[in-house]
Amino acid sequence: MVDFFKVHGNGNDFVVLDNREGRLSGADLRSAAVALCRRRASIGADGLMAVERTEGADFRMRIFNADGSEAEMCGNGARALARYAYERGIASSPMRFITESGLIEATVEPPFVELDMGRVDLAGGIFGRSLRAGGVEFPFVFLTVGVPHCVLLSDEEYSENAMREIGRTVRYDAELFPEGANVTFARRLPSGDVAAVTYERGVEDLTDSCGTGCVAVAVAGVLVWSLCAPIRVVNPGGTNTVRLEFASDNASARAWLRGRTALVASGTLFEEAWS
Structure with missing residues (x-):
């Protein structure tokens, strides 16, 4: 026992x-x-x-x-x-x-x-590219925040079944992500917050929340959508707040993650x- x-x-x-x-x-x-x-x-x-x-x-x-x-x-x-x-x-x-x-x-x-969370390496990330999955073209950001994360940026809201299908496809895209990746769907909200749902590598399903995914979403929100940190990332299971301090050359960002x-x-x- x-x-x-x-x-x-x-x-x-x-x-x-x-x-x-x-x-x-x-x-x-x-x-x-x-x-x-x-x-x-x-x-x-x-x-x-x-x-x-x-x-x-x-x-x-x-x-x-x-x-x-x-x-x-x-x-x-x-x-x-x-x-x-x-x-x-x-x-x-x-x-x-x-x-x-x-x-x-x-x-x-x-x-x-x-x-x-320490410093997130931005120089080794992927920005300004798109991928196609589930018949949809997604701008995406790839970052390693302890584990690899692909953030799919869209103002559309997708069903759970669609996110599972797309997430599974992207997670196993060995050409883009040789080690696999967590796949997070990020959507701007009228409040200025960001809604996020993650298909997690290893769990092989959607989860109610992903903390490292929230950090990746916040970085993408600042660099792609020009949002201002701190950023509230709203997951199905609750909200995490991410604070960021970017290096002067934007090669890295120090991150703090807070939630219940x-x-x-x-x-x-x-x-x-x-x-």
């Missing part, structure tokens, strides 16, 4: 395991993600996160998608894990933790958590949950 927590950041939900004693190997965590993230048959989640010991930071964050693949980073996941670590006394605020994409600093003010988190449940996993 293993103890677990269930957390979410704006509807992006995760199972959390405390692995600071190192009882679970990477292979164990991958198989646990596949088993535990199944909705209806198990707890159900977009992914699984583990807290592990590390040097030079309060803890190490590992995150596994529902298909068992290990992700470099997840903005909403990192916010939710920071809230978990704060409430469990693992770390105080502000805290610093290691992810596969680097060091993250989080400030926790329950229920809100703000992440200092929630501790949903804690309990014990039985052997049947893993089978």
Whole structure:
């Protein structure tokens, strides 16, 4: 039997395991993600996160998608894990933790958590290009914000089925995105905010929110649509606010991501949950 927590950041939900004693190997965590993230048959989640010991930071964050693949980073996941670590006394605020994409600093003010995402490389991004998917021509922006993101810019609103079909097509476009990509549909709102829905690599479906996707959307909103930061990015599961500071040569931008988190449940996993 293993103890677990269930957390979410704006509807992006995760199972959390405390692995600071190192009882679970990477292979164990991958198989646990596949088993535990199944909705209806198990707890159900977009992914699984583990807290592990590390040097030079309060803890190490590992995150596994529902298909068992290990992700470099997840903005909403990192916010939710920071809230978990704060409430469990693992770390105080502000805290610093290691992810596969680097060091993250989080400030926790329950229920809100703000992440200092560090610098986003803009020089290595793709701007000013279009792609065709689902019979539609989309201007797009490609950026790596911990994980690769393709932001499709449109003032049209698409159905969930259309976004799944288009998102799946673009996510597997190996010519443009050799490592695959999260695909976010971004649409300007009359309020000046941006509506965004993400088809997530690894989850292989639409999710209620994507934190790193919100950062990519905010950068695209400033550079393509001339919006002014901070930018409120409205996801189906809630709203994240992104602050940006651009370098003088626009080769990079420092980003901060803020939004709600929630501790949903804690309990014990039985052997049947893993089978």
